[in-house]
Amino acid sequence: MPDKTLPRTDVVIIGGGWTGLTAAYELAHEGQKCVVLERGDHRHDATSFGAPEEHDELKYALHHTHMMDVKTSTLTFRNNRSQRALPMRRLGSFLPGEGLGGAGIHWNGQIWRPLPSDLEMRSHYESRYGAQFIPENLNVQDWGVTYEELEPHLDFFEKICGAAGYAGNLNGETREGGNVFEGPRSDEYPNPPMKQPIRSTLFGEAAADMGLHPFPLPSANVTQKYENPYGAQLHPCTYCGFCERFGCGYFAKADPIICVYDRIKEHENFEIRFRSTVMRVEKSEDGQTATGVTYIDSDGLEVFQPADVVCMNAYALWNVHLMLVSGLGRPYDPQTGTGTVGRNYAYQTLAGVDVFFDEEIITNPFMGAGALGTVIDDYNGDNFDHSELGFVGGGYVACNQYHGRPISYQPTPEGTPPWGAEWKRAVRENYLHHAGIGVHGSSMATPDNFLDLDPTWTDSFGRPLLRMTFDFPDNDRRMSNYVMERAVEIARNMEHVRSYSSSNRAAEGSGYSIEPYQTTHNTGGAVIGTDPSTSVVNRYGQMWDHHNVFVFGACLFPQNLGYNPTGPLMGLAYWTLDHLKSDYLANPRPLMDA
């Protein structure tokens, strides 16, 4: 029995990040009383993220002050089922958010769209390369929603962010200087691309010289004064170099607080409760619907909030965790291959090349931004011929300039000792003369990588922790190696290069590690689709098993793209909200037949 049962609300939203606040904005304007429950605190760009106090590498980048409190809740991890999973005792590989704005506060702001073929991955590969092409042990699936359907929503989110870039495909017309591989855009980016520093300029020149197609990384670090469709005012990025892992006190990085929350917080249909952690979603007696959610409020009381509609916006991993502890859907069983909740967990496959320049090149790495750089998409998705390659998927290759924060940015050439006099000299000599070229690759789902509940460890509320079982599939190891070799070719062709070295996180023989930061692009576990035996939600983001539960975030991705997830997942969010508003609310029911 809860300590308290509150009056019913139309919609309860779990989580106050990009997806949750956007759902609240759109549904409140549709006349729905929305209650957002956020486990973290209130905070605001104007009062919480101002320089110079915000520019504290130790506090924010390394002690993770804006991020999830791992002391009270974490997950357990193992590479495979024969191991015992152990708690992720400190944040490392990924940095989930907590507090108003979620991870949208400390993101980089690289804003991408999926390729049209990405969304129909199985059909596309089978029709181009034959039915036998996709390796048998990969759960490659179509998304059940097409690029054409998502395009208006992808476009709208770019306008919410004031995205800066140059269209490579405007209404079907290909334009050099943009991403010539992208799907057709209905409109140009709302703002012009970012200025490019020397290192990414040299990368772009070398790539173009090789017949590749470099373009400025699409960015939610805004490049001029801008008002978004909700009326939010954004300002030009200062290239301050305290971007990812930090909040932006300059109102220049699009985030859910300034872009969405400020425009909805006074609305009569909107309410947000902080320090309110949802324990579980409650089901009706027949199990067909959810009745609301139970949460622990800021006074430590257990509160039941009844609602007609439940929106799950707690971040990919924690949406899956909530489903498992609430008994929503059917949990995936890797022994039998049945069940769907926790199935198709995937990640991101990273590799890279470190390039060291001669003294003439002075990079000033501290003049950076989270989405500053030059990129090629020639080896992403199916933009290149896979027929002889023996893998599916790909990745983009980018030369970025995020920051020169001196604890984290200490590039040294291969062979430098890890500490001591020689190390110290190498750090000094190379700090201003280095470039990283990153390979940001896709991640395929397999039957062996999945999420379920841990049998031993609990969070501070006594709930079992989420358990992650993951290692890089062989397909992705091959893909990553192939694209890394292409990045090496570009490095070799760059001017002023003294030496370079490459590395592949998914190299043969090295297991995925939970320690070094890779990306906060955890995907899958509650995937979208048209077949209830391989997806948790239908193509509208509605749970097959509980029709008044709608699911948001990267947990929907059947397999992970070679791109950063927020553009695609916000496209899906607006698509789901569109169907909620235009169809479901007037006539609540399953929007697809199972």
Next chain:
Amino acid sequence: MGTLFSRRAVLAGLTSGAALSTLPINHAFAALDDKPFYFLTPDEARFLAALCDTLIPEDDFPSASQAGVVDFIDLQLAGPYGKGQFIYMQPPFPSGTPEQGYQVSLIPATFIRQGIAALMEAETGFVDADTEARSSVLTRLSEDDFDLGDLPAKPLFDELWTLTNQGYFADPIYGGNEGYAGWEMVGFPGAHAYYLSFVDKHNVPYPQPPTGINHEPGGDGRIPSGLKPQEV
């Protein structure tokens, strides 16, 4: 904890060549010179100074202890980091694979205190040894080739190296990076960051000396790596 020596007296008592040098031992809280450490005992502080200075020795730029790294570590161990505020501490603590990451069952302050004690016992001459001898001890530690009883060697090394590195390069408000030693060395201008009109000026050294969060003006404005400021 015995007699409380002032931190200046403790570190000045070092006899080893590398840790005692022509450069003064500095830290951002000069006013603390006469105060004892918050967490460290004098023996621990002396041991840490020798250890940190093996990791970051003096050259044209200060060594770790000269840049206040021991003060930094003292403050960190006394604060939320040392108390385990950033770590999930629920037992049990079985050991796992390297991929499964940090699994130490002690809060960092205790882990490091016990680690230093075990190292001091195993390597009695460490503080007075030469750089080569100290380096070989730390190499063994870092390669997990060191018997510390119940304590895991490599995680201890990783923790100590991380703290040393952080102390050399973190904002001076944390007690290390005295006189912006670390920032001067690489050419990092610090917390006051506004580069809108500079980012696309290619190959031009940035002329401003470092400034930290509390607006302390930068050292001598020296441009590192022999770079000369050009017209900007």
